[in-house]
Amino acid sequence: MQLLASEEYGLRCLMRVAAGGDGAPVSIAEVAASEGLGAGYTAKLLRMLRLGGLVGSVRGADGGYRLARPAREITVWSALQALGGEFFSAEFCACHPGRLRRCVRASDCSLRSLWATLQAGVRATLEGITLADLQRDERSMGVWIDEAGARAAGEHFIGV
Amino acid sequence: MILSEETRKRIDSIIASDRIVLFMKGDRHVPQCGFSATVIQILDALVSDYTTVDVLADPEIRDGVKEFSSWPTVPQLYVAGEFVGGCDIVREMYSNGELQATLGAGAANLGRRPEAG
Numbered sequence: 001m002q003l004l005a006s007e008e009y010g011l012r013c014l015m016r017v018a019a020g021g022d023g024a025p026v027s028i029a030e031v032a033a034s035e036g037l038g039a040g041y042t043a044k045l046l047r048m049l050r051l052g053g054l055v056g057s058v059r060g061a062d063g064g065y066r067l068a069r070p071a072r073e074i075t076v077w078s079a080l081q082a083l084g085g086e087f088f089s090a091e092f093c094a095c096h097p098g099r100l101r102r103c104v105r106a107s108d109c110s111l112r113s114l115w116a117t118l119q120a121g122v123r124a125t126l127e128g129i130t131l132a133d134l135q136r137d138e139r140s141m142g143v144w145i146d147e148a149g150a151r152a153a154g155e156h157f158i159g160v
Numbered sequence: 161m162i163l164s165e166e167t168r169k170r171i172d173s174i175i176a177s178d179r180i181v182l183f184m185k186g187d188r189h190v191p192q193c194g195f196s197a198t199v200i201q202i203l204d205a206l207v208s209d210y211t212t213v214d215v216l217a218d219p220e221i222r223d224g225v226k227e228f229s230s231w232p233t234v235p236q237l238y239v240a241g242e243f244v245g246g247c248d249i250v251r252e253m254y255s256n257g258e259l260q261a262t263l264g265a266g267a268a269n270l271g272r273r274p275e276a277g
Contacts, residue, residue, distance in 0.1 A: 005230035041230065044245055052250050084232040084246065091193070094184070095216070 009037055009075065010045040010083040011134075017046075017055055018071045018131045025057075045083070051083020071092030071135065077126035088119040167224035174221075175238050180210035180263065181277075183225045184235040189211045195247035196235045202254045206263055241261060 012035050019116070020026040046065050049055045054074055055065045056107040067074065080086070093112060097103045128148070136144060163196040167228050175181050182199060185194030192214075203210055215222035215234050222234065229236055230244045237264055244250065253259035 004226065004232045006232045009230065040242075044231075044243075044249060047245075047249055051252065095193075109273070 004083075006048075007080055007083050009041070011079055013037075013042060013045050014049055014054060014067075014074075014079055014131060015134055017049075017065045018067055018074075018135065019149075019160055020064075020066065020067075022060060025066050027064035030064070035129060039057065047080050048084065049079070054079060067131070071131035074131045075127050076129045076134070077123055081125065086119075087122050088115040113147070115146065141146070163224050164220075168219050168228060171221065171225055171228045174211070174213055175241055178211035179240055180207060181213065181238045182210060182235055183213045183215055183221070183238075185214065186217050187214050187215040197231070198247050199235045199237060199250050202250060202259065205239055206254075206260060 011096075013031050016031045016034050016083065017026050028039055028043050029044065035042070037045075046055060050057055050065070050068075052111070054068055056068045057065055092115070093103055093106065095111060096127045101120075103109075118146070133144065167237065180203070182196075182203065184193075184196035186196055188200055188204075200212075211224060215225065223239075225234065225236055226232055231243065231246060233246045235247055235250075237246075237250050237268060239264035244262060245253070250259060253262065
């Protein structure tokens with residue numbers, strides 16, 4: 001299991017745009033150079049983010065990209081959705097029938113239950129983290145995630 | 161998944177075999193997903209000849225092409241060896257005229273590479 005390149009690079013591009021704040025739009029060239037990516041690939045990633053409603057483009061010589069809404073309102077989950085990745089989509093089983101027209105495990109599959117549970121957990125976690133939360137250094141982010149995890153565990157414990 | 165050298169060469173070879181190559185689910189006549197069907201519909205409106213590769217028939221290509229292009233989804237359109245995009249990008253490029261320019265469309269029938277010499 002691994003993160004896709006487009007998700008990693010796409011999120012990094014989005015974070016670069018977020019870092020521009022309310023200032024001048026961030027150009028494709030700036031994002032590409034900052035993240036060590038090709039301009040063409042960066043343009044495609046930003047285009048997907050725009051089609052997903054996360055960034056807006058500004059035309060003209062000083063044009064570029066800005067966040068479509070505040071960083072605190074853009075979750076990591078929504079960004080990954082826009083970038084095309086989903087851990088376990090509704091079409092997953094239909095797309096894995098092997099050489100048959102229908103998966104032999106279509107009516108009873110323990111894996112499906114496992115993947116669906118993981119998908120729900122990943123989604124719940126990533127829906128709770130926004131672009132604003134990611135504007136920390138690595139150490140601070142680690143501490144923040146640990147504390148958030150502890151809070152969530154405590155709430156769960158109290159809830160039970 | 162780490163893209164093997166063998167699969168990379170296979171994908172290179174497929175992309176080099178035609179000017180317009182579409183990696184998709186199913187084939188041109190029977191697309192197996194809505195996104196692939198959309199791209200087929202658009203290409204059919206613009207060009208008469210292009211190559212399709214059914215990734216459902218080849219799991220190595222299916223996973224490999226995603227790593228090859230650093231793009232997460234299929235379909236994937238290549239023109240003259242360059243990755244153009246997936247369904248959403250192709251659809252938008254079609255609606256704003258970019259795709260026609262990329263394909264050089266207008267003069268239909270530009271699918272096959274001209275014979276060398």
